[in-house]
Amino acid sequence: MLGQNIKVLKIVLRTYSKNFAGNFYVTTPIFYVNGAPHIGHLYSAVLADAISRYQRLLCPENSGITRLSTGTDEHGTKIERAASASKAPVIDYCTKISHLFAEVFREASVQHCDFIRTTEQRHEKAVHHFWNTLFEKDTIYLNQYNGWYCVADETFITNNQLHLDEQSGVRYSLESGHPVEWTEEENYMFRLSKFQADILYWLQQGNRVRPVKFEKILMDMLNEPLLDISISRPINRVSWALPVPNDPTQTIYVWFDALVNYLTSVGYPDGKYTDFWPPNMQVIGKDILKFHGVYWPAFLIAAGMEPPRQLYVHSHWTVDGQKMSKSKNNVIDPTIAAKTYTMEGLRYFLLREGTAHSDANYCSVKAMRILNAELADTLGNLLSRVCSKALNPRQVYPRFHTAQLREILKTNNGRQLRDVLQQFEGRCTQHFNDRNFYMGADLIMSTLHAANRFLEFSRPWDLKLKISDVDIDKRVSLPMPQCDENCLKLETIIAMTMDTLRVCGIALQPLVPSLSTLLLDKLRVPYDQRKWRNLNHHFVQVAEGALEPSLEVCLNRTHLILFRRLTPKEDDHVEPKLAKMKESEKCKKSKRKTKNVVS
Template sequence: MWKNLHQIRAFRSGSNDRFSFVTTPIFYVNAAPHIGHLYSAIIADAIHRFNVLTSPAASHLEPPIFSTGTDEHGTKIQLAAQAHAVPVATYCGQISDQYRKLFRNFGVDYTRFIRTTDPDHVSAVQCFWQALERSGSVYSANYAGWYCVPDETFLTDSQLKENDSGVKVSVESGHPVEWTEETNYMFKLNRHQDDVLYWIKHCEDRIVPLKFRKICLDFLQEPLPDISISRPKSRVSWGVEVPSDSTQSVYVWLDALVNYLTVTGFPHIEHQRCWPPTVQVLGKDILKFHGIYWPAFLIAARLEPPKQLLVHSHWTVDNQKMSKSKLNVVDPNERAALYTHEGMRYFLLREGVAHSDGNYSDTKIIRILNAELADTLGNLLSRCCGKALNPEAVVPSFDQETFQELKSLDTTKRLLDLLQALPEKCHLHYREYNFYLVVDSVIQLLHAANGFFEGTTPWTLKKSEDKPRLRTILNITMEVLRQAGIILQPIVPVMSGQLLDKLSVPRKRRLWSDLRVNFAITERSLMGSEAILFRRIVAPKEENVVKKEPKMKKIKQKN
C-alpha cells in the first residue's frame, strides 16, 4: 500500500510553507458561466491573494501558482455545439472566452488559464495514461450499465430512481440514463482504496469542511467497484485519444483532472518543484471525483495527492434551486452592472459558507452593500478626507499627549483593543477559509471606529484651538482604515487598492507584515480628489434574474 512505499514522499499535513499552489475546478463549457462558477473562482482567488499577502514573492522558491480554466471534451460538448449549429472547436472557444472575460472582470488573478484542448494538456493526459498502464491498474473489458450523458458517468442501481414519468434517472442530478454496452478500459479503483483511505485519515483537515470528509469516508466503507476510464471514439470522438488504442478516447473526467498536473509542467521533471497542490477548491457535486478517483489515479501513477481539498456548497436564489426553467439563473456580469464587480465579490465571500448552501437575493445584496461598503467603510473614509474636517487633505501627524487623553475614553479603549487583535484574528479566519468571519471582524472594527468618531465629535474642534485633538482623532481613524484596507485586499482587491491609494500607503507597504499598528508621526498628503469608495445602490425596478443564452456566431462552412 501507499503508506509502505518509501520511494514516495510521506503525506504531510497543512500547507507547504515554501510554496503556494491553488486551483479551481476547470469549468465545463456546455453552458455560459453563472454565480456558482464565479464563487469557486473568487474563493480560490482570495486564498491565492492571501498567500501572496502573507508570503511575499521574494520568500518563495517558486512563484505561486493559481490555476483555473475550462473542460472542453466529451459527449455533452458535442451535443451543445450541435444545438448551436457551430463546429465544436468554435463552440468551445466562445464559451471559454466567456469564462476568461468573467474572471478578468471580477479580478480573478490566475497565473494559468488552462483549456483541455491545449496541446500541452493533451500530451500530459497521454503521459499520465501511460503511467497508469505501467502501474498495472488499467485493463480492457466489456462494460454494460446505465450511463448518464449529462453527467458523463455510469451509475449503479443504487444511484438510480424512477421519476414521475417512470423514466430511470440519476438520484443525485435527476438526469435521465440509458443502458449502454461497450468495450472500455477500466481502472482498478479497489486496488487503491486503502491508500485513499490512508490519505484522508492521515490528516484531519485533508478535506474541509469536515462534513465532506465524512462523506468521502462513508464512500470508502464499502468496496469500490472498478471504473471505466475510456469511451469508444465511435461514440465520443471529441476527446483525447488513448495513446495505446486509437479506437478509444480518454474518459472526460480523467482527462479533466490531469489539468492540475499540466499547469505544473508535467510530465517534465520540473513539475516536481510545484507538486502537489496546496489546496484545491471544488463544489460539493464533484467531491467523489476529487476526493476518491483523483487521489487513486495519482497514487497509481506514484504521485502525491493534493495537500487539501476545500469543498464548498451551492447557491440558491431566493431560497430556490437555480434552474433555467425557473428563469432564476444569476448572470454575474448582469448583476455586476447593478452592484459592481467588487460588490458582487464582497457579497459572495461575505454571505457564502462552505458547509451550507448560500442564498442569493437582490434585496439582501442591496442591504448589505449599502450598510457595510457605503455607510460603514465608505462613509468613514469620506468623513476623514472631506474638506469639512480635513481641508489640508492630509493624513495628519499624531500627538502623543492628546492620544493619552483619548485613551481614557471607553470608545477609544474598545477601538484600540479591536485594532490590536484584528491581524491575528483575521489571519486565522483566512487560514480556515472563513471569509465571512474576516469581514465580520473588519466591520466590527469599523463600527467601533465610527462610534469613536461620533463620540469624540471632531466637527466641534474645527474652529477651536484644539487642533492636536482633531488631528489625532483623524490619525487614529485613518490607521483603522489602513488596516481594514490591507486585510480586505483578498476579498475586494480593487476597492482596497483605492482606499490605500487615497491614504498614500506605498504599494510595497501593503503586506500582512505591515499590519503592526502604526499611527503616523509625520504628516503625509492624501492622494486623488474623491474619497468615495462605494456609492449607495438604488433598488432596481426589475428584480427578476433571467439567464440569457450565449449568442453564437454561425460559421459558414467552406466548400
C-alpha cells in the same frame, strides 16, 4: 496494501519537507463549457482567488511563488450537443464560451497565473503521458464493461446510486436526477479497488478535506468497497474527446482528462512541475467531491505522485431559496448582475454571503442592502468624513501626537476602539486561515463600525470649530509648531480613524482588491506596507512605545467616491414595501449565526 501505504508515506514526507515553506499552488475546478458562466462558477473562482491573494499577503517576498490556475473543460457529448444547438463547429463553440469565462474572471479581478483549456495541445500531451504512466504500471486494463450509464452526467452509476420510478420504470441518478440507461461495451478500466486503503491513508493524515462535514461524506463513500471504474468510451459513442493512446477505437473519459489539467498547468510532464506539486489547495464544489476525493488521489497514487494537500469544498448557490436552473429561468449571469452591483460589489457579496458548509442564497434585495450598508456607508462614508476638507483642510494623514493619543485611550471611547484593533489581527488571521471569508468580512465591518462610533463620540467637528485658521496655517508652514491642544487632539483623532481604515483596507485586499487599492492609495500607504504583517502596526503600539509615530503624509488629492450607493432599477424589483416583504420571506435561508466584535 501495507506496501502501498509505506510508499505513500515516503512520498508525503519527502514532498512536505521540500515544499511546505516554498511555493503555494491553488486551483479552481475547470468549468464545463456547455453553457455560459453563472454566479456559482464565479464564486468558485473568487474564493480561490481570495485564498491565493491572502497567501501572497501572508508570506514574505522571498518565501516562494503563489500560483492560481483555472480554465475550461471542453470535451464530452454535452459539449457536442451544445455546439450543435448553436449551429457552430465544436471548437469554435468551445472557444466562444471559454472566452466568456476568461472575461468574467478578468472583470472580477481573478488573478490567475494560467487559464487552461483542455483542447490545448499541451494538455493532450500531459493526459497521454499520465495515461501511459498508469498503463505501464498495470493499473489500466481492457475489459468488457456493463452498467447503468447516465448520458447527461457522462458517467456510470452504481446500483446504490439509482432511484427507480415505479410508474414509468425509468431509473434515475440519485445525485443528479438524470435518467440512466443500461450499457454494455468494451472499455479501459482503472483498478480503483486496488487503492482503497491508500486513499483512506491519505485522507486520515488530517485536514485533507475542509469543511469537516465533507470529509465525513468522503469517509462514508469509502466505507463501501470501491469497484474498478471505466476510464474510456467507444469513439462511436463519445467522439469529441481525447483519443486513447495506441487505440483509435476508444476515447478518454472526460473526467480523467479534466483532472489532469492540474498537472498540465504546472508544466507536467516536464521536470519543473515538481516545484508546485502537490497542490496546496484545490477549491471544488460539493457536487464533484467524489471525482476529486476518490478518483483523483487514486490516479495520483497509482502514478507514484502525491495527492493534493487539501480539498476545500464549497456548497452551492440558490436564488431566492430555489436551485438555479435554466427551466426556472433563474440562472444569474454575473455580467448582467455586475451592471447593477458592479463586479467588485458582486465579488464582495459572494464572499460575504457564501458559506462553504451550507448552500448560500442569492437575493437581489439583500445584495443591494448589504453593499449599500457596508461598502458605501460603513466604509465609504467613514473615509469621506476624515478626508473631507471641512474636517481635514490640509488633506493629510496626520502623525500621532503621543501625549494626546494616550489621553484619548484612557477614555471609554478610545479604549473600545483600542480593544477592537488589538484583537483584529489574530481574529482576522484565524478566519482567513480557515477560509471563512464571510466571518472575516463580518469582523472588518464591525471594526469599521467601532471606528465610526469612535469618530462620532469624539466630536472632531466641535474641536475643528475651536481651532483658528492661524493654527491651521501654522501646521502648513512649520514642522512642529506650538499648536493649540485642540489642534493636536483633532489630528490624533483623525489619525486613529485613518489608521483603522488602513488596517481594514489591508485585510480587505483578498476580498475586494480594486476597492482596497483605491482606499490604500488615497491614504498613500506604501506598497511594501500593505502586507499581512502590517495589520499589527497601529496606534496601540505607538501609545505603548513599541512603534515610532509615522511622519505626516499628504493624502492623494484625487477626488474619490469609494463605492457609490446603489439604487434599484425599475426592472430589478417591485415596490420597496413588497420587496422588503419578499426579502424577509426569501432570504431566511441565507441567514447565519455570526457574532460581531462590537454589537
